[in-house]
Amino acid sequence: MKIDKVYFPIIIFSAIAVGFLLGGIFIKAPSSDRTSIQNETKQKLNKLIEFIDSEYVDNIDTDSIVDQTVTGILEKLDPHSVYIAKNEAQQVAEEMKGDFVGIGVNFFIENDSVIVxxxxxxxxxxxxxxxxxxxxxxxxxEKLFGKKINTDKLYKKLKGEIGSKVSLxxxxxxxxxxxxxTVNRNTIPVKSVDIALMINKKIGYIKINRFAETTFKEFxxxxxxxIKQGAKELILDLRDNGGGYLEEAVAIADEFLPEKKLIVFTKNKKNRIDKTFATDYxxxxxxxxxxxxxxxxxxxxEIIAGAIQDNDRGLVIGRRSFGKGLVQRDMPFxxxxxxxxxxxxxxxxxxxxxxxPxxxxxxxxxxxxxxNRYHNGEMYSKDSIKIAxxxxxxxxxxxxxxxxxxIVPDVFVPLEASKGNxxxxxxxxxxxxxxxxxxxIDKNRKYFEKLNYTDLIKEITITDxxxxxxSDFIHRSDSFVDLNSNPTFVKRYLAAEFCRQLLGENQYYHVILKDDTMLKEALKH
Incomplete structure (x- = not known):
């Protein structure tokens, strides 16, 4: 059983508008044998595609029509029932699998060039x-620069079979x-656990970004x-985690709950109830x-947060979660x-x-x-949460x-940014x-690479x-965001990103977590 991932900040699904052309010239379709109404209804889409393929005046990509139609049908069901086209399936599968075969670089494309x-x-x-x-x-x-370069072309050239070679x-x-x-392609892990570190001598911290096939193993x-470093308490950070496999979440919840404690239960169309309980492991x-x-x-x-809260096992701290209580299964064509x-x-x-709803x-x-939550004040006050x-x-x-x-948290923490920003x-x-x-960094990489952690933080934060x-960079990109409301917050994230690119992920989180308001609230409790 799987729970699909919710993508943020905004996902907009495309829809197909279905209508009838009035006032045209029609040719009567040839008669056919009668079948049952139910069977005829199910065969309509196939028949329509056959008609378009064989009789329509222009050449039409019927595969594209089918994709749009399936998407339109699913939109009538619920927001999480979705169609995954075959050209997207590999990327989705790799993300949930937890690894892929490639050359192992983080890159972006700018000025028609691939930059590592x-x-x-x-x-x-x-x-x-x-x-x-x-x-x-x-x-x-084969050149990988110029106006025709795109991520699809890059993936085709840089990904391949494990052990295969590519000359760059x-x-x-x-x-x-x-x-x-020459690079020998190999398996590249896609981490779902961003970091596991000690906040102080007795409190550990683990951040999970999604639930893929490898998440429980990583966790x-x-x-x-x-635990080996002395953790007696743990802060589990599930902020901005849009979900993934139910089984991985259940396995993690099981690490915290005593045997026979209920973790979650599901109910299907036939009212069959399946309960999952904690083990003694x-x-x-x-x-x-x-x-x-x-x-x-x-x-x-939300399954983990709900299991911890409902079993009185610990505190849930932060702001109200997204609210997805539906279970999906992938059904391949x-x-x-x-x-x-x-x-x-x-x-x-x-x-x-x-x-x-x-x-x-x-x-x-x-x-x-x-x-809507921003506008009604919920991001700044627990009293603004609308609960029936x-x-x-x-x-x-x-x-x-x-x-x-x-999930409404036990302890509410407002958004760190000021209202309106x-x-x-x-x-x-x-x-x-x-x-x-x-x-x-690229302007003077040799200078930045000489700086240690302390010097780098001073370099970025001691002046404006x-x-x-x-701020100028943002405005040149036609993004008019007011950063002046909280320059300290902005500088913290800038310093953290400098640390990530120059020193690594651990140093990024050391900067971010030092003044994290939600983490500070957790430490109080």
Whole structure:
């Protein structure tokens, strides 16, 4: 069973408008044998495609029509039943599998060139001598620059079979030289656990960004690491985690709950109920647990938060979660495409459904619900959360919890940005910051690479120089976001991104977490 991922900040699904052409000239269709009404209805779409293929006056890509039609049908069901076209299926599968075969570089395309932000540590490209700032000019003699370059073409050239070789032509700007190197393609992990570290001598911290096939394995490794370092308490960060596989979330919840405690149950179309209970294998059943959530915490993440809250196992801290209580299953077609179809609803241990309404307004409004939360003040005050009294539930210890639209936290933490500037946190965690920081480093890479952690933080935060340069960068991109409301917040994220690109992921989180308001609230409790 699978729970699909919710993408943020906005997902807009395309829709097909179906109508009738009036006033045209029609040719009567030839008669055919009568079949049952039910069977005829099911065969209509196939017949229509056959008619278009054989009789329509112009040449039409019927595959495209079918894709649009299937998408349109699914939109009539619920926002999470979706069609995955065959050209998207591989990327979706790789993301959920937790790895892919390639050369191992983080890159972006600018000025028609492929620019390496950094190679994956110990990956094929790093072993072949590729460094941050390198430009990849060609692969196996085929140029990878110019107006026709795009990510699809890049993936076709740089991905391949495990162990296969690709010859790259590379330009190193810092040394003003061009060279060739051969990269042996290998398996590249796609991490779902961003970090596992110690906040202090007794509190561990683990951040999970989604639930893929490898998530429990990654989490278990991180949990073992912090336990060995002395963790007696754990902060599990599920902010901005849009979900993934139900099984992975259940396995993680099992690490915290005693045997026979209910984790989640599902109910399908036939009212069949399947309950999942904790086993006796949990390695952190006695340590204190705190879960961090926000408005982008969804799906499988909400299962963990709900299980911890409903079993009185720990505190949930943050802001109301997204509110997705539907379960999907991937159903493949022979051509490689698939339908991710909702097959059940899930409920937290107290019996709550946390699925928010989706019967009006369409998918765009559904996925933009967090904008309504901004406007009604919910991002700054728990009292502004709209909760129906009819959806009250009680935990075994008598705490009141609510269903009907996300997990309401035990301890509320307002948005860090000031009112009217809610876009700033989204901006500072976007690729725009990555792009800006890379360009600053690329201007004088030798200088920046000489700085240690302390010097780098001072370089970025002690003056407003980088803050103003970033503001100019944003405005040149026609993005008119007011950064002046919280320059300290902006500088923190700039410094963190400089650390990530120059020193690594651990240093990024050391900067981010130091002044994280939600983490500070968690430490109080």
């Amino acid at each position: 932000i950094n190679p994956v540590k110990n990956g094929p490209s790093e072993k072949a001598g590729i460094k941050s700032g390198d430009r990849i000019l060609a692969a196996d003699g 032509t590379v330009y190193r700007k810092s040394e003003k030289r061009k060279f060739n190197t 278990k490794s991180g949990l073992t690491k912090v 949990g390695s952190f059943e006695n340590g204190k647990i705190t879960v961090l959530i926000n408005e982008n915490t969804a799906s499988a993440s 022979k051509d490689g495409s698939s339908v991710r179809l909702t097959i059940a609803r899930y409920y937290t241990p107290t019996g709550r459904s946390i699925q928010k 989706y019967d009006h307004g369409g998918n765009e409004e559904y996925f933009n619900d967090f904008m 009294d009819t959806l009250k539930f009680k935990t075994p210890k008598g705490r009141v919890v609510y269903g009907g639209g996300g 809610e876009i700033v946190p989204l901006l500072m965690q976007s690729g725009v910051v990555t792009n800006y920081v890379f360009k600053e 120089d980088y803050f103003f340069k970033f």
